[in-house]
Amino acid sequence: MSEQAQETVGTIGDVEFGAELPAFAPDTGLENVKRFGREVGWGGGRFTDHEVARKEGFPGAIVPGVMSQGYLGAMIHRWAPKSEIVAIDTVFRAPVLVDHPHRIVGVVTDVDEDAGTVEIDISIVNEREETRVFGTATVRLPAD
Amino acid sequence: MKADIDELRSGFLNRGFDEVTFEIDGNTFAEYARACGETDPRFTDPADPDFQAPPTYVSTLVGGRALPSDFPNLGGVGMDAGKGVEWMAPIRAGATLTGKSHMHDIYTKTGRSGRMVFLVRRMELYDQDGTHVANADTRTVIRERSSE
Numbered sequence: 001m002s003e004q005a006q007e008t009v010g011t012i013g014d015v016e017f018g019a020e021l022p023a024f025a026p027d028t029g030l031e032n033v034k035r036f037g038r039e040v041g042w043g044g045g046r047f048t049d050h051e052v053a054r055k056e057g058f059p060g061a062i063v064p065g066v067m068s069q070g071y072l073g074a075m076i077h078r079w080a081p082k083s084e085i086v087a088i089d090t091v092f093r094a095p096v097l098v099d100h101p102h103r104i105v106g107v108v109t110d111v112d113e114d115a116g117t118v119e120i121d122i123s124i125v126n127e128r129e130e131t132r133v134f135g136t137a138t139v140r141l142p143a144d
Numbered sequence: 145m146k147a148d149i150d151e152l153r154s155g156f157l158n159r160g161f162d163e164v165t166f167e168i169d170g171n172t173f174a175e176y177a178r179a180c181g182e183t184d185p186r187f188t189d190p191a192d193p194d195f196q197a198p199p200t201y202v203s204t205l206v207g208g209r210a211l212p213s214d215f216p217n218l219g220g221v222g223m224d225a226g227k228g229v230e231w232m233a234p235i236r237a238g239a240t241l242t243g244k245s246h247m248h249d250i251y252t253k254t255g256r257s258g259r260m261v262f263l264v265r266r267m268e269l270y271d272q273d274g275t276h277v278a279n280a281d282t283r284t285v286i287r288e289r290s291s292e
Contacts, residue, residue, distance in 0.1 A: 024181065026180070026181050027179070027181060032179055033179075035175070035179055036175075036176070036179040036180075039172060039175035039176070039179070040172060040175060040176045040179070040204055041204060041206075042204075065224050065226075065227060066200075066203045066204050066227065067179065067180060069200045069203055069227050069229075070176060070177075070179070070180030070181075070182075070198065070200050070201075070203075071180050071181055072200070073180065073182070073198050073199060073200040074177070074180045074181035074182045074183075074198070075181070077182060077183075077184050077187070077198075078181075078183060081184055084199075084231065085199045085200070085229075085231060086199075086230070086231050086232075087228070087229065087230050087231065088199065088200060088228065088229050089226065089227075089228040089229075089281075090226050090227050090228065091225065091226040091283075092224055092225055092226050092227075
């Protein structure tokens with residue numbers, strides 16, 4: 001059972017067990033991935049060129065794993081702007097394809113008011129509702 | 145022939161094998177933040193008084209070696225299976241970080257297509273004052289070739 005997605009939360013007291021985070025559509029467009037490659041790294045052909053990626057056996061260019069992990073962090077910060085992500089673990093189950101729409105969904109799986117932290121399960125899913133990346137995060141929020 | 149996992153664990157876990165230095169550029173991590181969809185100025189605006197790298201940024205820092213020089217070739221093709229980050233303190237623009245890597249875990253999973261070996265490399269990151277600011281884990285999976 002899940003709660004209605006709450007746009008943003010400010011404090012740990014705002015967070016309900018089972019609450020869904022507002023879904024977030026990351027920018028998986030080729031231009032954005034190319035920019036990431038130029039400015040940060042991971043500019044190889046499998047990430048920035050559909051033809052090169054196909055020659056390597058992928059259906060098309062793929063989003064770097066480090067960028068997918070960054071999407072997850074961004075979604076958490078959008079939901080809880082005053083939060084600190086103290087741990088995040090990300091499992092790359094299948095490629096996130098460039099130029100394909102994806103969305104990120106998350107749910108609160110634990111609230112520890114004494115520690116001031118919440119646990120979140122968070123996933124990147126494609127148009128077929130297939131999970132491509134799965135993560136768990138521990139997030140610290142202010143008490144009030 | 146399958147690798148002896150107990151032998152690998154006793155021989156390599158928690159043994160440092162790499163140390164590198166990173167100069168942290170604020171413009172680069174702000175670009176990272178924007179490309180990933182961050183909107184909070186503390187991650188995207190160098191003029192923000194709390195400007196800092198998003199916690200996941202440390203996953204982009206790559207060491208000099210992926211494995212110890214004497215680590216055996218397990219025979220299969222390695223693939224990036226995941227990343228983990230433990231965040232302890234903000235990383236600011238202009239910081240000099242030292243990344244010290246060791247093998248943090250070695251384990252196996254067995255599926256229908258055979259055994260897979262997971263290698264977890266941890267880079268501990270320290271700032272110029274020696275403060276431990278983050279751990280960045282990289283998990284590589286190797287599908288072992290079946291022995292004939």
